[in-house]
Amino acid sequence: MKTLGKKGAATREAILASARQAFTQSGYDVGVREIAENAGVTAMLVNRYFGSKEQLFEEVVDLVLSAPGILTREVMTNAPDVSTLCRDVAAALVAKTAPGITSMDGFLIMLRSANNGQATAILRRKFETHFARPLSELLPGEETSQRAAMFLAVIAGFQVMRQVVEMAALAQAKPDQLERQLEALFGLLIIGTPVKHLTG
Amino acid sequence: MKTLGKKGAATREAILASARQAFTQSGYDVGVREIAENAGVTAMLVNRYFGSKEQLFEEVVDLVLSAPGILTREVMTNAPDVSTLCRDVAAALVAKTAPGITSMDGFLIMLRSANNGQATAILRRKFETHFARPLSELLPGEETSQRAAMFLAVIAGFQVMRQVVEMAALAQAKPDQLERQLEALFGLLIIGTPVKHLTG
DNA sequence: GTCTATACTTTGATAGAC
DNA sequence: GTCTATCAAAGTATAGAC
Numbered sequence: 457m458k459t460l461g462k463k464g465a466a467t468r469e470a471i472l473a474s475a476r477q478a479f480t481q482s483g484y485d486v487g488v489r490e491i492a493e494n495a496g497v498t499a500m501l502v503n504r505y506f507g508s509k510e511q512l513f514e515e516v517v518d519l520v521l522s523a524p525g526i527l528t529r530e531v532m533t534n535a536p537d538v539s540t541l542c543r544d545v546a547a548a549l550v551a552k553t554a555p556g557i558t559s560m561d562g563f564l565i566m567l568r569s570a571n572n573g574q575a576t577a578i579l580r581r582k583f584e585t586h587f588a589r590p591l592s593e594l595l596p597g598e599e600t601s602q603r604a605a606m607f608l609a610v611i612a613g614f615q616v617m618r619q620v621v622e623m624a625a626l627a628q629a630k631p632d633q634l635e636r637q638l639e640a641l642f643g644l645l646i647i648g649t650p651v652k653h654l655t656g
Numbered sequence: 657m658k659t660l661g662k663k664g665a666a667t668r669e670a671i672l673a674s675a676r677q678a679f680t681q682s683g684y685d686v687g688v689r690e691i692a693e694n695a696g697v698t699a700m701l702v703n704r705y706f707g708s709k710e711q712l713f714e715e716v717v718d719l720v721l722s723a724p725g726i727l728t729r730e731v732m733t734n735a736p737d738v739s740t741l742c743r744d745v746a747a748a749l750v751a752k753t754a755p756g757i758t759s760m761d762g763f764l765i766m767l768r769s770a771n772n773g774q775a776t777a778i779l780r781r782k783f784e785t786h787f788a789r790p791l792s793e794l795l796p797g798e799e800t801s802q803r804a805a806m807f808l809a810v811i812a813g814f815q816v817m818r819q820v821v822e823m824a825a826l827a828q829a830k831p832d833q834l835e836r837q838l839e840a841l842f843g844l845l846i847i848g849t850p851v852k853h854l855t856g
Numbered sequence: 857g858t859c860t861a862t863a864c865t866t867t868g869a870t871a872g873a874c
Numbered sequence: 875g876t877c878t879a880t881c882a883a884a885g886t887a888t889a890g891a892c
Contacts, residue, residue, distance in 0.1 A: 483771035570820045571684045571768040580821050605825035606837050613813020620770045621780050625805035637806050
């Protein structure tokens, strides 16, 4: 382990910030040289400070999953009850996936990097510890781990259709309509029954 | 455009078949040399017959999207009623995403090429015409296009979590439990109310 | 300590010989 | 119509300049 001076730490942060931007926008397949260039350094320093591209990706994922996103520890633990959680997550999800917004969410990184085996292996571990396990412990009733996973699947599917594929029906729909549909789905998974009918 | 003789067309088919197998098993990151080797030719011929690896992938996508998948016109139009449709799609989805099975469904191909702009543009059009529009016309009630899109989003999300990320809770769950959960979600989107309670 | 220059390895793509 | 030879780009590793 190398000791880092002040300048070194700054460079490390610059690379990390550049990598976060690049991975979110282009997925894991973005080049290390491009990441380094946007940080004002050469590609070699990426390996010096992070060991490998894979480890750099892992650190970026940690960073993004810890930052406020659609599902955070705060959202999960601060919600007074589960129906509030449904509404909060639905609202955050619709807002963060609005057309034209380049959100830095962990789910988006996952979807953009889904074609790379190394990246998905890292994401699997991070999703388990950050989302699946705490959410599963929060749910009442039985089969909590499956229901938690389905919850995450709905979030991921909504994002891939709205932000990546950009399906017309989701990109142009009114936000409150989408929120209502998502809230109903989440309610079904969380408390076992829908909080509200879809057509109001 | 080159003119193809009998032998040329045969090698082209061999490469295409090998590519379908390879992409299904290993995803887009599989090497062109490996694809060519399994077809009994050198890597060069891949580019000669398909232009690039990307175009080869696109042709495999076309091939797979034409074949019966999770949502086909038959499933959609042959179902006597919508609740049967929910059950059929849920069962097909769980079966096709079983661990160890790498069926190259259209949704999965979409996810694997999600970071490629051209690929998503092509897939967006195919999804609209093949899935979104006919499904939307099949649904009763209001907001049919949004609900159809959400339906597709749930399918996509389930696949990405079970097949790509391989979340433990989804990969190891009992098939009939997953089917029940999916059927409830689909029912909520299709007929506006769940067909069955989750813990029932 | 911090960083650049250089090169090795693999992979996708191209040119020209037969 | 097919192959050998080669190129360009990407991830990585080493040596050494300041």
